[in-house]
Amino acid sequence: MAADRRIVIENCAIATVDGHDTEYACGHLVLAGNRIESLGAGSAPEGLENVVRRIDASGHLVTPGLINTHHHFYQWITRGLATDHNLFNWLVTLYPTWARIDEPMVRAAAQGSLAMMARGGVTTAMDHHYVFPQGSGDLSGAIIGAARDMGVRFTLARGSMDRSEKDGGLPPDFAVETLDGALAATEETVRQHHDASFDAMTQVAVAPCSPFSVSTELLRDGAQLARRLGVRLHTHGSETVEEEKFCHELFGMGPTDYFESTGWLGEDVWMAHCVHMNDSDIAAFARSRTGVAHCPSSNARLAAGIARVPDMLAAGVPVGLGVDGTASNESGELHTELRNALLINRLGAHREAALNARQALRLGTYGGAQVLGRAAETGSLEPGKLADLVLWKLDTLAHASIADPVTALVFGAAAPVTASFVDGRQIVEDGRLLTADEDAIARATRDEAQRLARIAAQA
Numbered sequence: 001m002a003a004d005r006r007i008v009i010e011n012c013a014i015a016t017v018d019g020h021d022t023e024y025a026c027g028h029l030v031l032a033g034n035r036i037e038s039l040g041a042g043s044a045p046e047g048l049e050n051v052v053r054r055i056d057a058s059g060h061l062v063t064p065g066l067i068n069t070h071h072h073f074y075q076w077i078t079r080g081l082a083t084d085h086n087l088f089n090w091l092v093t094l095y096p097t098w099a100r101i102d103e104p105m106v107r108a109a110a111q112g113s114l115a116m117m118a119r120g121g122v123t124t125a126m127d128h129h130y131v132f133p134q135g136s137g138d139l140s141g142a143i144i145g146a147a148r149d150m151g152v153r154f155t156l157a158r159g160s161m162d163r164s165e166k167d168g169g170l171p172p173d174f175a176v177e178t179l180d181g182a183l184a185a186t187e188e189t190v191r192q193h194h195d196a197s198f199d200a201m202t203q204v205a206v207a208p209c210s211p212f213s214v215s216t217e218l219l220r221d222g223a224q225l226a227r228r229l230g231v232r233l234h235t236h237g238s239e240t241v242e243e244e245k246f247c248h249e250l251f252g253m254g255p256t257d258y259f260e261s262t263g264w265l266g267e268d269v270w271m272a273h274c275v276h277m278n279d280s281d282i283a284a285f286a287r288s289r290t291g292v293a294h295c296p297s298s299n300a301r302l303a304a305g306i307a308r309v310p311d312m313l314a315a316g317v318p319v320g321l322g323v324d325g326t327a328s329n330e331s332g333e334l335h336t337e338l339r340n341a342l343l344i345n346r347l348g349a350h351r352e353a354a355l356n357a358r359q360a361l362r363l364g365t366y367g368g369a370q371v372l373g374r375a376a377e378t379g380s381l382e383p384g385k386l387a388d389l390v391l392w393k394l395d396t397l398a399h400a401s402i403a404d405p406v407t408a409l410v411f412g413a414a415a416p417v418t419a420s421f422v423d424g425r426q427i428v429e430d431g432r433l434l435t436a437d438e439d440a441i442a443r444a445t446r447d448e449a450q451r452l453a454r455i456a457a458q459a
């Protein structure tokens with residue numbers, strides 16, 4: 001779309017999630033090309049030129065697009081397995097199946113994962129992919145291609161594992177890469193796909209999997225690689241008590257100290273989970289501006305515990321929301337995680353003061369942009385930022401009688417998405433994807449899940 005072609009959205013409630021939590025009970029937005037040109041109370045200004053579309057958004061709340069900060073797309077085809085396990089038992093049960101994935105399976109799983117999130121209001125997705133079986137094809141290319149085709153802004157966290165059972169790690173020997181192989185492939189992926197520009201649709205991060213599946217050298221060298229290439233760092237941290245015990249036994253220190261010793265605290269780093277953090281761990285994250293991807297449903301599914309999100313926010317830690325892989329969160333939706341984050345944190349130490357609806361919305365939008373390093377570009381509705389936004393329909397049975405639109409979105413049932421825009425382009429209309437065929441994706445993911453199950457059973 002040429003930069004001067006405008007779309008006007010009017011008569012809607014707007015939650016900007018800007019620095020002042022500015023909201024309009026009835027307002028307008030003007031999109032110009034892939035940017036938000038202006039927004040405010042009341043109707044759009046008269047006399048705008050080149051308006052190609054005018055949307056009457058009565059009955060809607062417009063928010064920034066949701067931003068997912070932790071996921072494993074390939075798990076879309078291993079949902080519903082090991083449903084009553086803790087993290088380590090779940091991993092050990094699933095590794096042998098995961099080690100059989102190939103390019104068609106990963107492509108279908110990525111399409112399924114992206115479609116589920118996109119039609120629920122996600123405009124920026126990420127995939128932490130760390131299983132690269134030998135001879136499995138161009139998995140990174142397949143994932144990035146799926147995101148590009150769907151029109152979703154995307155960060156690929158190129159993962160890796162090199163600490164298998166023979167080195168005291170958790171994954172089986174056949175599921176890992178070598179140290180040098182993982183580093184070289186990660187560098188190649190960054191060079192091939194990372195786009196550093198303001199409106200980049202694809203970025204790449206360096207993402208060794210977790211302390212119990214990668215060597216100390218891979219963490220240390222991975223951090224150096226990311227800083228040499230100018231990209232971000234991502235991993236899992238402090239997810240379970242078992243991980244904490246593992247770190248104390250192998251390294252003589254807890255996870256946060258171990259990460260610090262390997263160069264893994266910093267404003268260019270974000271970590272998934274961070275459930276088992278003491279006061280000094282949280283202070284270290286705040287001091288270093290290390291980000292957190294909070295994954296409430298996955299943490300509940302695997303009985304990992306409740307992350308101390310209110311304490312992190314009070315300390316100034318950047319926090320976003322994550323679906324996590326769908327083998328530990330079968331729903332694969334992010335808009336329902338706003339509600340789950342709010343409710344689960346209220347079961348923690350801060351009770352009803354833990355999180356409110358605005359804070360939950362901020363986690364899923366601006367907080368996500370912060371941890372992905374894209375807060376200047378997306379995550380809030382402000383003039384000059386990218387046109388990544390969602391129109392939530394709140395005037396039907398599920399929401400019409402709820403007092404306030406942001407409360408309706410967060411506390412209420414999963415709200416229908418009337419329209420979702422990424423980079424100024426509409427990708428969802430009335431809850432259906434405009435950029436992909438959901439039914440075809442459903443069939444392909446079922447077929448690939450069955451093919452993987454057959455191959456795993458023969459192994």
Ligand SMILES: [Zn+2]
Nearest residue numbers: 236272324325
């Ligand atoms: Zn994860």
